[in-house]
Amino acid sequence: LYVHDVHDEIQVPSAAARQFFAEHHTQSLVFLPLNVRRRGEGLIRLEWDTQRTFSSTEQRLYHSIAGQASVVVDNRQLLVATQTRAAQLDKLSRIETALSIADTEEEILLAILPSCNTPFNVSLQYIETDRYDNPQALIVKQMWQAGEFVPHSPIINQRMPILPDS
Numbered sequence: 497l498y499v500h501d502v503h504d505e506i507q508v509p510s511a512a513a514r515q516f517f518a519e520h521h522t523q524s525l526v527f528l529p530l531n532v533r534r535r536g537e538g539l540i541r542l543e544w545d546t547q548r549t550f551s552s553t554e555q556r557l558y559h560s561i562a563g564q565a566s567v568v569v570d571n572r573q574l575l576v577a578t579q580t581r582a583a584q585l586d587k588l589s590r591i592e593t594a595l596s597i598a599d600t601e602e603e604i605l606l607a608i609l610p611s612c613n614t615p616f617n618v619s620l621q622y623i624e625t626d627r628y629d630n631p632q633a634l635i636v637k638q639m640w641q642a643g644e645f646v647p648h649s650p651i652i653n654q655r656m657p658i659l660p661d662s
Contacts, residue, residue, distance in 0.1 A: 498555065499524060500524055500550070502514060502517040502522050502523060502524065521545045522544070523546050523547045524543070524544040524548040525541060525542060525543045526542040526558055528541075528542070528561060528565065529566075530565055531562075531566050532566055532569055532570040537569055537573075538569065540561070591610075600638075601620045601638035605618055605620055616642060617639070617641045618640040620636070620637045620638040621636050622635045633655045633656055633657045635654070636654060637653070
């Protein structure tokens with residue numbers, strides 16, 4: 497979008513936008529859309545403090561710049577997504593490694609706690625089933641409360657029946 501005169505009500509219909517540009521001494525501007533895979537991801541705004549007419553050569557140049565910048569934005573977004581995914585996979589790998597060497601219920605909880613954003617309480621519970629593999633009860637095997645293990649909690653090894661659905 498090429499705006500020769502930001503004070504022209506036809507080119508800039510919003511009074512608030514005209515006021516904004518006046519406060520920033522802008523007379524002419526160009527909006528270069530950043531389109532990534534047919535989606536608008538942003539724009540580059542070029543401003544001048546004088547009124548300008550944009551030649552076809554300038555318009556082609558700005559169009560080319562917008563296209564190249566769009567590719568860079570897309571590549572940057574892909575890089576960030578790849579880095580985020582790599583960090584998630586690294587975290588999962590560390591958890592998997594810690595779980596693979598866990599010998600106790602406490603070590604199991606220690607393996608997963610760093611990835612849980614420090615909840616107040618965590619418990620490891622086993623499911624007791626009947627001979628048909630239907631869940632019958634939960635049995636708490638380990639408790640972590642307020643930052644520490646509670647090995648002598650009264651609910652450790654306690655059987656809590658699971659009510660059947662009505």
